[in-house]
Amino acid sequence: MSDSAAHAGPHRLTPWLATLAAYIxxxxxxxxxxxxxxxxxxxxxxxxxxxxxxxxSNYVRFFTDPVFLPIFWRTCLLCLAVALLCVLFxxxxxxxxxxxxxxxxxxxxxxxxVPLLMSYVIKIYAVRSILGGNGMLNRALLATGxxxxxxxxxVFNLNAVLLTLTVLLIPFAVLPIFLSLERIPKALxxxxxxxxxxxxxxxxxxxxxxxxxxxxxxxxxxxxLAIGDFxxxxxxxxxxxxxxxxxxxxxxxxxxxxxxGAALSVILAAVVILAIxxxxxxxxxxxxxx
Amino acid sequence: xxxxxxxxxxxxLAAGLWVSAASAETxxxxxxxxxxxPDWVKDFTKETGIDVDVVFVGSDDEIWAKIKGSEGKDFxxxxxNTAQLQRYIxxxxxxxxxxxxxxxxxxxxxxxxxxxxxxxxxxxxKAYGIPFCFDSIGLIYDTDKVKPAPTxxxxxxDPQYAGKVLAYDNGEHNFSFTxxxxxxxxxxxxxxxxxxAVKAKLLELKPNVLxxxxxxxxxxxxxxxxxxxxxxxxxxxxQLKAMQKAGAHVAxxxxxxxxLSWLDNWALTSGAKDPDAAAxxxxxxxxxxxGAQLSERTGFGNTxxxxxxxxxxDKLVWLESVExxxxxxxxxxxxxxxx
Amino acid sequence: MAEAGILLKLRSVSKSYGAxxxxxxxxxxxxxxxxITILGPSGSGKTTILRLIGGFxxxxxxxxxxxxxxxxxxxxxxxxxxxxxxxxxxxxxxxVEANVGYGLAVRGTPRAEITKRVADALELVQLGPLGKRFPxxxxxxxxxxxxxxxxxxxxxxxxxxDEPLAALDVELRRHMQTFxxxxxxxxxxxxxxxxxxxxEAIAMADRICVMxxxxxxxxxxxxEVYYRPGTEFVAKFxxxxxxxxxxxxxxxxxTRAIDTAVGRLVCSIDGQPKIAALPxxxxxxxxxxxxxxxxxxxxxxxxxxxxxxxQVAFGGASTMVNTAAVHQSQQILKARLQSRPDGTSLSQxxxxxxxxxxxxxxLVAA
Numbered sequence: 001m002s003d004s005a006a007h008a009g010p011h012r013l014t015p016w017l018a019t020l021a022a023y024i025x026x027x028x029x030x031x032x033x034x035x036x037x038x039x040x041x042x043x044x045x046x047x048x049x050x051x052x053x054x055x056x057s058n059y060v061r062f063f064t065d066p067v068f069l070p071i072f073w074r075t076c077l078l079c080l081a082v083a084l085l086c087v088l089f090x091x092x093x094x095x096x097x098x099x100x101x102x103x104x105x106x107x108x109x110x111x112x113x114v115p116l117l118m119s120y121v122i123k124i125y126a127v128r129s130i131l132g133g134n135g136m137l138n139r140a141l142l143a144t145g146x147x148x149x150x151x152x153x154x155v156f157n158l159n160a161v162l163l164t165l166t167v168l169l170i171p172f173a174v175l176p177i178f179l180s181l182e183r184i185p186k187a188l189x190x191x192x193x194x195x196x197x198x199x200x201x202x203x204x205x206x207x208x209x210x211x212x213x214x215x216x217x218x219x220x221x222x223x224x225l226a227i228g229d230f231x232x233x234x235x236x237x238x239x240x241x242x243x244x245x246x247x248x249x250x251x252x253x254x255x256x257x258x259x260x261g262a263a264l265s266v267i268l269a270a271v272v273i274l275a276i277x278x279x280x281x282x283x284x285x286x287x288x289x290x
Numbered sequence: 291x292x293x294x295x296x297x298x299x300x301x302x303l304a305a306g307l308w309v310s311a312a313s314a315e316t317x318x319x320x321x322x323x324x325x326x327x328p329d330w331v332k333d334f335t336k337e338t339g340i341d342v343d344v345v346f347v348g349s350d351d352e353i354w355a356k357i358k359g360s361e362g363k364d365f366x367x368x369x370x371n372t373a374q375l376q377r378y379i380x381x382x383x384x385x386x387x388x389x390x391x392x393x394x395x396x397x398x399x400x401x402x403x404x405x406x407x408x409x410x411x412x413x414x415x416k417a418y419g420i421p422f423c424f425d426s427i428g429l430i431y432d433t434d435k436v437k438p439a440p441t442x443x444x445x446x447x448d449p450q451y452a453g454k455v456l457a458y459d460n461g462e463h464n465f466s467f468t469x470x471x472x473x474x475x476x477x478x479x480x481x482x483x484x485x486x487a488v489k490a491k492l493l494e495l496k497p498n499v500l501x502x503x504x505x506x507x508x509x510x511x512x513x514x515x516x517x518x519x520x521x522x523x524x525x526x527x528x529q530l531k532a533m534q535k536a537g538a539h540v541a542x543x544x545x546x547x548x549x550l551s552w553l554d555n556w557a558l559t560s561g562a563k564d565p566d567a568a569a570x571x572x573x574x575x576x577x578x579x580x581g582a583q584l585s586e587r588t589g590f591g592n593t594x595x596x597x598x599x600x601x602x603x604d605k606l607v608w609l610e611s612v613e614x615x616x617x618x619x620x621x622x623x624x625x626x627x628x629x
Numbered sequence: 630m631a632e633a634g635i636l637l638k639l640r641s642v643s644k645s646y647g648a649x650x651x652x653x654x655x656x657x658x659x660x661x662x663x664x665i666t667i668l669g670p671s672g673s674g675k676t677t678i679l680r681l682i683g684g685f686x687x688x689x690x691x692x693x694x695x696x697x698x699x700x701x702x703x704x705x706x707x708x709x710x711x712x713x714x715x716x717x718x719x720x721x722x723x724x725v726e727a728n729v730g731y732g733l734a735v736r737g738t739p740r741a742e743i744t745k746r747v748a749d750a751l752e753l754v755q756l757g758p759l760g761k762r763f764p765x766x767x768x769x770x771x772x773x774x775x776x777x778x779x780x781x782x783x784x785x786x787x788x789x790x791d792e793p794l795a796a797l798d799v800e801l802r803r804h805m806q807t808f809x810x811x812x813x814x815x816x817x818x819x820x821x822x823x824x825x826x827x828x829e830a831i832a833m834a835d836r837i838c839v840m841x842x843x844x845x846x847x848x849x850x851x852x853e854v855y856y857r858p859g860t861e862f863v864a865k866f867x868x869x870x871x872x873x874x875x876x877x878x879x880x881x882x883x884t885r886a887i888d889t890a891v892g893r894l895v896c897s898i899d900g901q902p903k904i905a906a907l908p909x910x911x912x913x914x915x916x917x918x919x920x921x922x923x924x925x926x927x928x929x930x931x932x933x934x935x936x937x938x939x940q941v942a943f944g945g946a947s948t949m950v951n952t953a954a955v956h957q958s959q960q961i962l963k964a965r966l967q968s969r970p971d972g973t974s975l976s977q978x979x980x981x982x983x984x985x986x987x988x989x990x991x992l993v994a995a
Contacts, residue, residue, distance in 0.1 A: 071627050128515065188720060240496075
């Protein structure tokens, strides 16, 4: 072997290793666990131990048992509502951000993202104490005389889950919307005004449609985060705020029925992938005309 | 070079000594925090000359993993609750105690003297568990809102407390306590009919429930921010004391139909090297002074000395493993899912 | 007051950002129906003038008068102008038809009328069949036409074009120049066209406003700015030129002499009162185009310069000759001479008599 070949060895190895690393991360930490879930979903449980022979009974159970499908649809609907609300609230915030200039814009953006650094559980605690019977909201409403006894309309039910998830996930919606708004060239708004459009017309005919890619990815983002959440319904859902995430959690946490939990997770993952694909497709449809 | 050799030699010597000391008279204890405090260990070693190595655990699963993993050879004595012990007996991971080596067991509180009356600690007349520490899962009530003081869990179903009940999010316990409330003798082995009855009863409970909690902190926080009258107290006396400390006007009762209670026992592993040393350890801990200290420090009941955790008249139903955990969990989901 | 034939007047308009002045006291009249080009290098302030007229930015001083009244407070969408933006600024989410019809739609024009006028506009810009496409599916030239159609459909009184051809390749740019000019002729709308390209300006404009460093250097027809530059900057800006420095001599009727290194040159000062008014001895430049230079004996009213050939470049019909003028200096002169069909060429080192008519020789202040 010649010297040059010997020297070339490690150099040729380096990109190869980098490629390997690039594949190992998604393969090892994302795809492998998901594949494991898929495999487990075809097993069953007998007297507390897993039976490793393939069966589709878990899926049959999901589609035939009267408990799961209604909860599943209810949860999807709930998360869709959360996504809509988040976008509705996040849009004006993101829009306001784009009207700011320089430092104040990024200061506010950072400020909006600060809650993401806080513990999720603590945030739920905080929201729950605001919504609670003796919470800030009720005390404020009582003080203004709007109600004469504490309202339990916003805590320990599905409304509470909806509100809490919305409050917690709004920052996730602001960012993509802000980015898509920021990407709209100023010239387009000028062009619109130049052609005689009022500010409102420009907003509805140019700004909103062009922010649609970001708005849709914000929606699918929030939907995915909401549908995977099992803590919020547990903590603020009370006796009626039961969601699909809770069922999955119980399969792993208390029932020790991992195969069924895995099957439910696979179904959830399918919905999540569908939501992301849907968001992506609409996005490319509207953004692709550029 | 010379000094290095000397150092190595000294280290080897020290290691040898340590190993021999450990193998000679060291009792290996697996226990929950609070069950083997350093001052007790020190006194025990002074009294018996037996060194003690304590490893603390955080969950039932961890105990199982540690004992099962070494087939009982890594530890001599361990703390385990009544609902779990049978599983160890089945797996031959524990062996029966020689009660003659534990004279203090004869001095314990009346309800713990006859081990055969405590389901779960014996098999075939042999004692596998020596009761040590317990607490009931009773009812915490707001003394301002609930008058007169309730006596039974059935108060949870009282319509005047609609939306003011905090329940615990656990299917197993909820089925057991509801079965007790319904007067079912064995709440841990429910028949199909009994399941139907208990499920129906739990569904009736739902409108009264404000929320299902999982941790004591969470329950306290909900209590502070909402109009809560009754709490099914999974964390027993500890939970009560924490709430009182936070300024809540609450009190605790053990229901007359019987309160589910957990009971931790000392068990002898099948791999125990020196059963006599283990028996000495248990005997040492079944001391009235240590029992009182245990209750004072942890808030749990002890078997040696009377504590506020239970009057002799309180009916305590020791937790057992249930007939079908999966079924209970599934039914519990159904109950929660129902609109 | 409205003035006949004048659409828009800029009076002492200035613009500055903080301490940086972009425009200094601009006076400019835009005549009804003309094709006026604002020409200047980048940073000369030409786009700022367009943005001020369009309303995209506000003047720091001065007035912009439409029909005699100041439009400073008039919002963009109320100004009867439409703009063809530099990168077209087509709405990517709308079809060509919707883009073109946008201005009508926001005014609440009935749908049927929109359809008809969009079809007409697309016909005018020769994009008839592409109405259903999205801007992303069009070539640069096609987008350009969409932008134009979108601007003209509202029948504005003035169309502002901000370097609309800059992004196109040379071939297409030439084609679009002719096209734009023909459209403008057809619809008789005033065009204000901003560019940095002199050839483009000369090819299209009725009048050119040459700008430099925030000031107007000269306003005039393409012929005027090319052959009768008012300033040194303008003289240098359009193609190759000869600029010979010297000191001014006396005025004689419509001519004035200038003493230069290549001798005394007589230049026309017709229509240049400023130059006429300068005292004798003032520094100035004699300016004449290479194509104005001939060979031979000087006739009456012509300047004669003896020069030695330095470099010859054959360029087909004409031959570019760099000469060094003999006299006391090494002043380089350029001459574009007719090529000799017999194949004989001017040779390096040869001394030839160059002739520049006084009428083709202009003076600018140095």
